[in-house]
Amino acid sequence: MAAAGASPSPSHANVGPIHTPQPQPLHANRRSLYDELECGPNCGFSGSGSPFFDALNGYAGDPDYRPTWYATAYGLLFTRDRANGVATTVNPATGDWLMRTTDADVDWRGGYDVKIGTFFGANKNWGVEGGYWTIDRFRGFSQASLAGGVDTPLAVNQIEFGGVNGDTFFNNSAGHRVARVNRLESAEVSLMRRSDVFDAYGFASMDLTLLAGVRYVVFREELTFGGLTAGGAWGGSPLDEAYFNDRVINNLIGFQFGIDTGFRFARTLRIFATPKFGIYNNHIDARFDAFRGDSLRGNPTPGSGITRTYPVAVDRDVFAVLSQVDVGLDWEFAPHWSAVAGYRLLAATNMGLADHQFPNDVVDFAALDTVKANGSLLIHGVFAGLQFEF
Numbered sequence: 001m002a003a004a005g006a007s008p009s010p011s012h013a014n015v016g017p018i019h020t021p022q023p024q025p026l027h028a029n030r031r032s033l034y035d036e037l038e039c040g041p042n043c044g045f046s047g048s049g050s051p052f053f054d055a056l057n058g059y060a061g062d063p064d065y066r067p068t069w070y071a072t073a074y075g076l077l078f079t080r081d082r083a084n085g086v087a088t089t090v091n092p093a094t095g096d097w098l099m100r101t102t103d104a105d106v107d108w109r110g111g112y113d114v115k116i117g118t119f120f121g122a123n124k125n126w127g128v129e130g131g132y133w134t135i136d137r138f139r140g141f142s143q144a145s146l147a148g149g150v151d152t153p154l155a156v157n158q159i160e161f162g163g164v165n166g167d168t169f170f171n172n173s174a175g176h177r178v179a180r181v182n183r184l185e186s187a188e189v190s191l192m193r194r195s196d197v198f199d200a201y202g203f204a205s206m207d208l209t210l211l212a213g214v215r216y217v218v219f220r221e222e223l224t225f226g227g228l229t230a231g232g233a234w235g236g237s238p239l240d241e242a243y244f245n246d247r248v249i250n251n252l253i254g255f256q257f258g259i260d261t262g263f264r265f266a267r268t269l270r271i272f273a274t275p276k277f278g279i280y281n282n283h284i285d286a287r288f289d290a291f292r293g294d295s296l297r298g299n300p301t302p303g304s305g306i307t308r309t310y311p312v313a314v315d316r317d318v319f320a321v322l323s324q325v326d327v328g329l330d331w332e333f334a335p336h337w338s339a340v341a342g343y344r345l346l347a348a349t350n351m352g353l354a355d356h357q358f359p360n361d362v363v364d365f366a367a368l369d370t371v372k373a374n375g376s377l378l379i380h381g382v383f384a385g386l387q388f389e390f
Contacts, residue, residue: 078381238293254280
């Protein structure tokens with residue numbers, strides 16, 4: 001028994017279970033581990049590893065941040081394929097062809113491509129983009145000459161320049177020259193709808209954007225064939241030179257649609273493909289002229305019975321199809337900045353090409369009055385530049 005006056009010992013039955021405190025993680029009841037590191041969810045193997053990167057991109061303040069505007073500027077280096085050429089020069093002794101219009105093959109030329117676009121809507125999935133690109137003038141040149149002179153298979157004996165028959169300039173000639181100049185311009189405006197999939201902390205590996213809009217493309221071509229009288233020299237007396245000039249302008253305006261799709265195989269690296277397809281009305285303006293080196297125009301000889309004069313200007317509207325595809329690599333090397341490089345191919349059908357307008361008989365005005373629109377145009381090359389999102 002307990003001694004009188006002593007406090008009774010607590011009954012074991014009245015004592016609750018004993019709880020031993022457990023050690024807590026250092027980050028318990030605090031911010032997440034990513035926040036603790038102040039690096040944001042982009043840390044890790046595929047992330048930027050930089051809180052500065054996340055802050056600039058908006059991730060730290062808004063995990064749903066998406067840039068509203070973007071602008072791109074690319075440099076271009078392009079060339080084009082050959083058309084079906086016309087024979088201009090033969091060896092009078094053997095009849096062998098010495099030169100065709102396609103021998104004035106174009107070189108590689110530079111250009112530029114600029115775009116600006118914006119996204120809108122609750123999730124910024126809808127957008128509008130405007131773009132323009134052009135290539136500097138493609139130029140091609142070729143010439144042919146022989147000690148005994150050169151001839152042309154073209155019929156030039158029913159034209160005269162200041163009373164001098166065309167044979168004097170183009171048959172038994174001291175030489176022939178062919179020169180070509182091309183120019184391409186493209187402007188487009190598109191409505192875009194990009195996929196809803198978006199991961200602010202690393203981005204989805206796949207992305208898809210649909211686009212549809214209007215496009216205006218202009219392709220200009222000028223082809224000149226010149227002859228030099230026997231004993232003459234190029235750049236000497238302009239009275240010793242005569243030329244046929246063929247100029248064609250294709251104005252395509254129409255509707256196109258396309259897809260921009262990409263695959264991100266690393267946090268900052270993305271491969272992409274952007275095919276576009278459009279249907280167009282092609283308004284073709286063609287103009288054929290004949291003139292001497294001093295700009296005096298040629299005329300049919302009186303004996304030809306032809307009263308028409310040069311130049312001959314005609315136009316025509318035809319249905320055309322134009323397609324373009326870009327493939328390349330996008331590298332996000334800094335917040336908001338990407339370097340882009342790739343390859344572009346543009347193909348168009350039902351085009352008016354200068355080689356196809358050149359008549360076998362230069363006074364065949366019936367042929368000159370008809371615009372040939374059976375040509376195909378293929379332009380391709382590489383591009384590289386920068387994109388900025390803001």
